[in-house]
Structures are given as C-alpha cells and as structure tokens.
Amino acid sequence: MASNPELALMTKLLKIEGIKVKNYSLVKGLGIFLYIESQAKILACPHCGNKTDKLHQNREYTVRDLPFGEESVYLKVNRRRMKCPQCQHLFSEEFEWVKKKRTYTERLKTKIISEVLESDIKNVAKRNGVSEQEIETMLKELGEKLCQEKPQNVRKLGIDEIVLVKGQKNYCAVLVDLEKRILVEILQKRTEAEVSQHLESWGEEVLWQITEVSIDLWKPYKKVVEKLMPTAEIVADRFHVMKQVNDELDEARRKAKREATKLKTKFPREKVLSGITNSKYVINEK
Ligand SMILES: [Zn+2]
Incomplete structure (x- = not known):
C-alpha cells in the first residue's frame, strides 16, 4: 500500500475537486492507474432532494484522464448507486469532471x-x-x-x-x-x-x-x-483564428511548465517517479 505523503501528493497533482487518490499502480506498457474516491459521503436524491448515505451498490469503472509526462493516466472511479430511503428511488452519483457513461474526463x-x-x-x-x-x-x-x-x-x-x-x-x-x-x-x-x-x-x-x-x-x-x-x-x-487558439495553448503550456518547475523544486521528479515504480500494488488489466 502506498504511503500517505505519496497519496497526498498524487491527490494534489491530480487536482480534481472533491477527489482523493487512495492508491495507484504503474502498469508497464499501459500507464498509471489511480484509484480514486469521492470525498462526498452524503448525496442528494435527484428525485426528491432528500440527502442520504444509503449505499445500494458500488460500480467501479475506468476513465481516461490527461497524461502525466509520457504515461497515460487512467482513473479507477467508483460511481456509487444509492437508494433513497424517502422515495425508494435508486440513483447514481454524479461527477462534474466525468459525465455518465463516458470513458474520458x-x-x-x-x-x-x-x-x-x-x-x-x-x-x-x-x-x-x-x-x-x-x-x-x-x-x-x-x-x-x-x-x-x-x-x-x-x-x-x-x-x-x-x-x-x-x-x-x-x-x-x-x-x-x-x-x-x-x-x-x-x-x-x-x-x-x-x-x-x-x-x-x-x-x-x-x-x-x-x-x-x-x-x-x-x-x-x-x-x-x-x-x-x-x-x-x-x-x-x-490563419488568424488558429493563431489565436495556438497562442492560447502556448500560454497554457508555459503556465503549466512554470508550475511544474515550482513543483519540481518542492518534490524532485526522481523521488516522485521512484515512488511510483516501487509501488507494489499491481493489477491485471485486460
Ligand atoms: Zn428520493
């Protein structure tokens, strides 16, 4: 099991509001798999508005996210099915960062x-x-x-x-x-x-x-x-339109690079990577 400081760093790097990384693994030739969980324990029923934590079923699936360096990143998400004790309806947890039935963020x-x-x-x-x-x-x-x-x-x-x-x-x-x-x-x-x-x-x-x-x-x-x-x-x-779009992307890239440099000083890449490769948690993906 990965250590807590590593997971805290992963959560920070992942930067998805309300989401915590609980484990990860690096699968050779495939990429990085992040096992994540929602911080929200109580969900509102879309049928009657009642708030509940009554779990009906866990539904795990995999979605693809932005790559990290040269590695593809996959998120193992649990979209919980809940049962509303008030109106008896079943409903699925919703996330802003990945739509229902989509395999990408x-x-x-x-x-x-x-x-x-x-x-x-x-x-x-x-x-x-x-x-x-x-x-x-x-x-x-x-x-x-x-x-x-x-x-x-x-x-x-x-x-x-x-x-x-x-x-x-x-x-x-x-x-x-x-x-x-x-x-x-x-x-x-x-x-x-x-x-x-x-x-x-x-x-x-x-x-x-x-x-x-x-x-x-x-x-x-x-x-x-x-x-x-x-x-x-x-x-x-x-070429005007595409130039604007490209400029915008360049600026976004520069910004990301500046932030990465800042992070790098704080968490040297070697250390982060060795943490990932040394992870003992390996899964079989088909
Ligand atoms: Zn309800």
Whole structure:
C-alpha cells in the first residue's frame, strides 16, 4: 500500500475537486492507474432532494484522464448507486469532471478538442488513444452546450473549420471570439445555410456589435457576413483564428511548465517517479 505523503501528493497533482487518490499502480506498457474516491459521503436524491448515505451498490469503472509526462493516466472511479430511503428511488452519483457513461474526463475532452482545432480527428484520436467516434461525440456535446448560451459582447469574430476526416470533405465550422479567445460555437456542418442560421439566432443586438470578422476565403462565409453584419470589417486571414487558439495553448503550456518547475523544486521528479515504480500494488488489466 502506498504511503500517505505519496497519496497526498498524487491527490494534489491530480487536482480534481472533491477527489482523493487512495492508491495507484504503474502498469508497464499501459500507464498509471489511480484509484480514486469521492470525498462526498452524503448525496442528494435527484428525485426528491432528500440527502442520504444509503449505499445500494458500488460500480467501479475506468476513465481516461490527461497524461502525466509520457504515461497515460487512467482513473479507477467508483460511481456509487444509492437508494433513497424517502422515495425508494435508486440513483447514481454524479461527477462534474466525468459525465455518465463516458470513458474520458471532461478535461481530456477539452484537450482533445483543442488539438482537433489544429489538426484532424484521425491524428488526434491516434495520439490520445481514443476513437474517432468518441471525438465526434465530444465535439457534438460541446457544440450542444455552447449552443444553449448566446454569446455576449463579441467584437472580433473568427470563423474557421475543423477537418473531421482528413482527405474527405467533411468539416465542422467553429466560431471563435478572438478577443476573449474562446470558442463560441461548433456547428455540425460548414454550409452557408448552417452558419447563417446559427449567426441569425444570436440576434441583431449581438451581431451588430461585431466590428471585425476573420474568415478564410471560402466564399459562402463572406456572403453570410456581408448579409448579417454589414458594418463589420472582413479580415481575410485564414490563419488568424488558429493563431489565436495556438497562442492560447502556448500560454497554457508555459503556465503549466512554470508550475511544474515550482513543483519540481518542492518534490524532485526522481523521488516522485521512484515512488511510483516501487509501488507494489499491481493489477491485471485486460
Ligand atoms: Zn428520493
């Protein structure tokens, strides 16, 4: 069994709110497995609101998380089934950081989508060990979430594309707020009708605040912009959008590096790694 200071460090590095690492193992050729548990003992019943700690069943499963160095990281999660003593309903524990029935964490999803913006689904899927189908689900999920909120105070808008399958003319359109550097929409298609319809749904109060639109020279976008945002300046720079996204990622990488350096001085890597390799807890994964 791993020592407490090691587990405390693992919990700190994992950085998932309300989650504690209770054990770990390094499986050669596979990666690091972290056995985690939720700190919440009492859960609220989604049917009647009653708070209960009455366990019905433990349900362990594995989800994939962000890699650590060159190792893949898998989390062994217990999503508890509870039984509400008040209304007798069964319900499953919910986590903000991994959705039900998903085999990847929300933050892995974010990382993968950022990579897809620079590359294409096939390569990103290969690099991250997930399927192309899973990435399409991620894009769809994020697209649906973004769709529910109307963007606010967009002044510089970027319209770009994600190649779904390289070599095939299969694209998603992405709309980016270039000032705030955030994704505002992911559309399932990049057709003039699709882009036009989504922009129109933002309403004039949003569209008329946009002073600049960065697009590539693919004509239908230009026509849409001219129709819906007649006063906005069109910047025909197809690399502009991706440059913003890349800058943002670079900054995030620099920040992570700075933090890693800080941590390294506090916990030398050799020591941390030797702790992992020396772990006696080995499991058989099939
Ligand atoms: Zn209940």
